[in-house]
Amino acid sequence: MLDQKGLQLRAAFFRAIRNFFQDQGFLEVDTPIRQPLVIPEQNILHVPSGSHFLQSSPELYMKRLLAAGSEQIFQICRCFRYGERGRLHLEEFVMLEWYRLDADYTDLMADCEKLFCFLEAEIAECNFPVSLNKPWRRITVAQAFEQYCAMSVEQALEQDRFDLLLVEKIEPHLGSNRPAFLYDYPLELASLARPKENQPGNAERFELYMAGIELANGFSELTDSVLLRSRFEEEYLKMKDCPEKTHKIPELFLQELETIDSAAGIALGLDRLFMLLSGQNNLDAVVTFSPDDLDI
Amino acid sequence: MLTASDLRKGLKIQIDGQPYVITHFEFSKPGKGQALYRCKMRNMITGNQFTQTYRSNEKFEKPSLEERKMQYLYNQGDEYHFMDTENFEQTFITKEQLGGNVSFLQDNMDLDVLFFDEKPIDVTLPIFVNLLVSIAEPWVKGDTSGSDTKPVTVETGFVLQVPPFVVEGDKIQIDTRTGGYVTRVKE
Numbered sequence: 001m002l003d004q005k006g007l008q009l010r011a012a013f014f015r016a017i018r019n020f021f022q023d024q025g026f027l028e029v030d031t032p033i034r035q036p037l038v039i040p041e042q043n044i045l046h047v048p049s050g051s052h053f054l055q056s057s058p059e060l061y062m063k064r065l066l067a068a069g070s071e072q073i074f075q076i077c078r079c080f081r082y083g084e085r086g087r088l089h090l091e092e093f094v095m096l097e098w099y100r101l102d103a104d105y106t107d108l109m110a111d112c113e114k115l116f117c118f119l120e121a122e123i124a125e126c127n128f129p130v131s132l133n134k135p136w137r138r139i140t141v142a143q144a145f146e147q148y149c150a151m152s153v154e155q156a157l158e159q160d161r162f163d164l165l166l167v168e169k170i171e172p173h174l175g176s177n178r179p180a181f182l183y184d185y186p187l188e189l190a191s192l193a194r195p196k197e198n199q200p201g202n203a204e205r206f207e208l209y210m211a212g213i214e215l216a217n218g219f220s221e222l223t224d225s226v227l228l229r230s231r232f233e234e235e236y237l238k239m240k241d242c243p244e245k246t247h248k249i250p251e252l253f254l255q256e257l258e259t260i261d262s263a264a265g266i267a268l269g270l271d272r273l274f275m276l277l278s279g280q281n282n283l284d285a286v287v288t289f290s291p292d293d294l295d296i
Numbered sequence: 297m298l299t300a301s302d303l304r305k306g307l308k309i310q311i312d313g314q315p316y317v318i319t320h321f322e323f324s325k326p327g328k329g330q331a332l333y334r335c336k337m338r339n340m341i342t343g344n345q346f347t348q349t350y351r352s353n354e355k356f357e358k359p360s361l362e363e364r365k366m367q368y369l370y371n372q373g374d375e376y377h378f379m380d381t382e383n384f385e386q387t388f389i390t391k392e393q394l395g396g397n398v399s400f401l402q403d404n405m406d407l408d409v410l411f412f413d414e415k416p417i418d419v420t421l422p423i424f425v426n427l428l429v430s431i432a433e434p435w436v437k438g439d440t441s442g443s444d445t446k447p448v449t450v451e452t453g454f455v456l457q458v459p460p461f462v463v464e465g466d467k468i469q470i471d472t473r474t475g476g477y478v479t480r481v482k483e
Binding site: 041043084085086088162163164207214 | 326328351
């Protein structure tokens with residue numbers, strides 16, 4: 001449980017984030033936390049809430065707001081992912097998502113650089129473990145596998161070792177001196193992202209790392225509803241053991257997204273960012289109440 | 297059967313027919329990727345350690361461990377001898393297998409011995425033990441280090457920090473889980 005000093009710092013952190021996005025012309029929005037259907041993701045288990053599910057991300061409704069005319073929006077909200085618990089995982093956590101119309105993933109990378117520098121300037125107690133001096137490192141997924149695993153991404157995927165190698169061999173090197181962007185993921189690992197021009201096997205998706213810890217996932221949105229529908233169907237097939245496999249395709253979402261030409265969006269775990277900013281190495285030490293602080 | 301999501305520090309699992317205890321545990325899940333469970337484990341028979349990362353679909357067997365009420369008798373070199381208090385059968389466990397538990401063994405102490413495949417591999421100590429202080433330096437008043445404890449050695453050779461008033465010949469209670477001083481015991 002946070003002490004008075006911790007509560008003050010956490011409040012200053014949220015205040016600074018809101019100030020940053022307001023200064024940049026973003027509108028703060030809120031969307032339903034309980035969702036009747038969810039975007040299929042084979043590795044995310046949703047927490048049921050009556051006939052609905054608690055959100056694992058607000059992305060579906062954020063994108064519908066873009067389609068309805070918003071140009072720059074952000075949201076700070078609670079998200080839920082069943083079974084994810086560890087030093088860097090909480091089943092209930094705070095997510096920051098922001099979206100830009102007529103933008104791509106490189107614009108989001110620039111936002112990240114600006115946001116972190118703003119926090120460092122704004123919050124006196126800010127104690128990031130690495131320097132924020134630009135340029136931040138940018139390394140493609142293909143380069144990372146060549147450099148740290150001596151194999152191609154294709155080989156890693158074929159052997160079903162992508163995640164294992166990423167966690168054990170690559171992540172520890174990412175963001176060790178300053179933050180790093182790992183970008184251009186294989187298309188099959190980015191079901192909602194736009195394929196990269198001239199590289200149809202890759203998607204415009206990136207992850208942001210600091211001190212080996214993954215902080216954010218951003219991408220250029222795929223807005224082609226035909227393609228999206230087939231990606232959803234593929235994802236449902238992969239969810240063979242998942243009790244949510246009966247979910248329907250979010251039709252309204254597909255219809256409305258079709259009206260967008262280009263957009264980009266990103267999800268950033270705020271508890272992790274706050275943990276790094278406050279010089280801690282365990283999420284339980286930086287949330288108001290950790291799961292172990294609750295009555296059970 | 298256990299699944300990967302049951303894994304946690306302190307859990308005992310069986311791998312290739314051998315019992316292991318998980319000594320370090322870390323959950324990880326790369327963005328949009330699979331859950332991974334990284335475990336450092338100690339073989340409960342050989343003491344060998346190794347690290348392995350498991351995925352959520354992996355399954356584990358519980359090792360068939362049995363606890364028996366026994367009494368600690370004596371040690372002969374690195375062999376620590378115990379007697380079953382029901383059938384009076386005797387057996388021994390090596391110093392290596394006992395690890396830090398050696399520090400708290402007293403002659404005739406009642407405890408639980410853990411058996412795997414009919415072989416004794418470990419002991420479960422009582423939470424508190426009373427041990428005699430064999431070496432204690434007098435506490436120097438005005439100690440500039442500013443600490444309000446001093447080190448003493450107990451009859452088993454174990455060294456711990458205690459309050460200044462503890463002297464040689466005192467009996468003190470120790471928490472075997474932490475190795476920390478609890479209180480001075482009057483006999």
